[in-house]
Amino acid sequence: MSTDKVILLIEDNRSDVDLTRRAFDKAHIANELVVAEDGEEALDYLRGTSNLPAVALLDLKLPKIPGLEVLRRIRADPRTRRMPVVILTSSKQEQDLATGYDLGVNSYIRKPVDFRQFAGCIAQLGLYWLVLNEMPPAIR
């Protein structure tokens, strides 16, 4: 497992951030977890970094710029256009699912209330995106 790959978690809820981090730890995923607590921060980070994350985990309910708007901007920017984005949210609203896929999200995962299930979910997620999935070629 290449550990230089960064995971971007866009999430404003500290509890959730910590639970996510705990879940990654439990699953022995050692890659750096970059946390952006709102949409603006996330986009700033992406603009600033030269090493695009292997996957961005995007919550929908965010301060300042909502999640779906963040997704739209990621897809609108040629640099980040191919970056894998997984929506990780409590919402299961049909409308959110539809808009998310329309905007080109790679996956949509609803956070279970049960932490065991959540931890299992994160473990699979990490395994999939960091190990199994081939990264898109970088855009110059």
Add this chain to the structure above:
Amino acid sequence: MLPAAGLLAVSVSYLLYSDFEREQELHRWISHTYEVLTQFHTLAAFIEKAEDIHRKYLLTGDPSLLGNFESAARTEESVRHSLMRLTSDNPGQQARIRALGSLVERLFVIDRELDKLRNTEGIPAVIAALQADRGKSIVDECRDALSAGEEEESGLLAERSAVAESQAVRTRWVLGVGTGSLLLLLVIAGTVIERDIMQRERDRSAMRRSEERLRLAMDSANAGIWEWDLRTNENVWSEELWKLYGLEPYSCTPSYEAWCQILHPDDRSNTEKAVGDAARSGVELNVEFRVRGDVGRERWLLARGRPLRDASGRPECFIGIALDITHRKRAEEILREREDNQRRFVEAAPVAIAMFDREMRYLAASQRYCEDYNLGSRELVGHSHYEIFPEIPESWREVHRRSLAGAVERSPGERFVRLDGSEQWVRWEIQPWRSGSGEIGGIVLFSEDISQQKRVEQALLDNEARLRLAQQIARIGTFERNFRTGIGAWTSELEVMHGLPPGGFDGNLQTWEKLVHPEDRAAALRQVALAMETGKFEGEWRVVWPDGTVRWLAARGSVLRDEKGELQRWLGVNIDITEAKEAEQALRRAHAELRESEHRFRQIFENAPTAIAIFAADGRLEKCNPAFSSLLGYTDEELRGASFVSFVPPEDLDTRLAELEQLRTGQAPFLQHDSRYLRKDGQLVWVHKFVTLLTNETGDEPRVLRLLTDITERKQADLEIRRLNTELEHRVSRRTAELLAANKELEAFSYSVSHDLRAPLRGIDGWSLALAEDYAGQLDERAQQYLGRIRSETQRMGLLIDDLLRLSRISSSELRTVPIDLTAMAREIETELCEANAGRRLEFTISSDLTASGDARLINIALVNLLANAVKFTEPREVARIEFGRTREGAFYIRDNGVGFDIAYADSLFRAFQRLHKASEFAGAGIGLAIVQRVIHRHSGEVWAEAQPDAGATFYFTLGNTT
């Protein structure tokens, strides 16, 4: 020998010549006798004809008949003279004819006397004279003289025929014996010269054969003998035959061909055919033909022959005779000519005449006869009358039979229905005709087509009938009274109109008086009295019928006086005028009603609360009621002659004029709507108006009727309503917007519920687990249990939130109604439920053809919930029986054999998060039936349940109008 033969030949020839001359002479006499006889018949006919015509003249006085009589008399005289010439050789006959002449002259003298008698003393005198029988005895004497003459000639004819016969026999003998002797001599001479006496015997046999031939010839005829060998075509002709053929004896070789040459061209083909037939079949020949000679002198010959047959029976030769029958033929021709003349006479007659023989065969018919019976050019002669007219009735055939027995029959006119259905009226007379011997030879039919005359008579009868009918229909009765004779006449219609049966009026003035209505009687009688003075009669009165019916009658008439001023006749008609009278009274009543109606109308017009105005075509006000004046605030004086335009707000004027145009062009019979009028004070007044055109019978430009109802108040109320409506609409749209906003808010709320409420739950769960994991060693078992409780409650809270969201989504989602196959949908759910509960025995009974209209997604949710419930609550049952069907009333139902429930709690059944069973018994948040109810209510349907504890449950639902 030869000189002897020559001498014999010469003497035989002389004998034959003299015999021939004598025979010729005899034939001339026979012909002469025939002629005399014919003339006698003619004479008799003309005497009878002259007499017949004269009788007719005496009876009818038709002067043309007198001319006919004279000409018949003249013809009789010339016939008599020619008879005198013919009988110059017979003094007896001459004396008889002279006597006959004087008889006829006497007869004609008597006739002429009768003419004078008719002219001076009239027909009765003539009839008396005729009855005196003077003429008749002379006629009888004439007849006697004529028949005596005929008898004499008949005797002569018989005598001369006998002489001719004996002469013929004699000639035959001379010819036979002479020729025979001559031949014998020639044979003997030849034999003596060339043969030895021993050959005589054979010659004799040949001679016997020859003699046999001759004998045969003698038997059959008196003239030429011929023999024709069919095998060699050799012919032997006797000398006489050559003469008969008009040829120089032995001038050619006698042969069949030579014989053919002498035949008359007209007879050649027939004769050759007859001979040819006889030769072929070997029958006896018998043919009559002419031989050529000078024009008009052809001779008629009769040829007869018998075949002689060989051993095999084939004819080998013919032996025959030919004799001259020219005289017989001439006599026949004369007879035929006479018949022809008779026929032509009949044919040319200008009336329809037909002459028949005893078998009713036509002998002749006149041209007119053929025309009258449409026979065209059909050949009648020789045909039976009944063959030509199969339609002749039996009664007529009987007439013919009577006439053939001697009766004279006639009919003044009879209908003759033809085979094609057409009708003819025929007047006819049938008489027998008699032959010279006085026997009835047949009948003569004189007929006249009187169809035209009959048609005229019929038309006349029809006209009278029509007139009678017309009188009956028009109920016109006519009467007439002759003052001099006191005789009255009237038509039965007159009785009918007085209510009397036919023949019920006795013609008495008193009877009539009693019939007149008592109130009208005096006036009627005055009219009668007046008529006697003025000659004219005219009046109307009522009559009372015996049954009490009262009728009105009108009478018109004239009283005629003779030149002396004496009352002569009274003519008149009565007409039933009850209907006209009633109509008149009805009209009078109608007039009264009209006046009444006018009065009522005026009252209504004056008092009506509705403003009524009538405008002339040019827009001037013609008439208006007080309501109109007060509506527009004018006095009656101000309104007089005011123009319509002054009541119209200027901005409405164009519309008003357009409306008028609509009425005038007939696009609308009337107009009815609200419009504005201008008051005198300049205020506008709202009225509901009714406008229509008033046409009158004179066809003037129609006037305009306007009825105006003041609706200012109503109009104001309308405006208020409109304002309120507008406000209401505003309010509704505002509320709707609010509702939409609330909906949005609700959505946002449920969004945050789903998102924000879950996040802390996940935290509680996560950190509880973290505590349990990370500090497992420091927590005793009870603490661990508590953490477990925290986590399970947290997760249940998560499920509740999810259910709540689902419920809210059912309410907020849009309804898309489509036809749904519920049976198919239930079967799919059945499959899923069976898979999910693989360990259980589930028996589903799903009715076929369950269909409904609704939102497929929502209905599916409801159905899943209901069926899943049924599966859930049948868990204790070994076999779960679940039924999906439809009641007779149309409600769908799902029945199970599960644990059921107490119906007392049925109310809370459909409330969210309400449960009737312990959570430990059956899992679930209690949201399913709440969702079902939402779905059903959204479809305007109803859902309810029936159950008993432990006895299963049945859930019913309808889908509003869509079921």
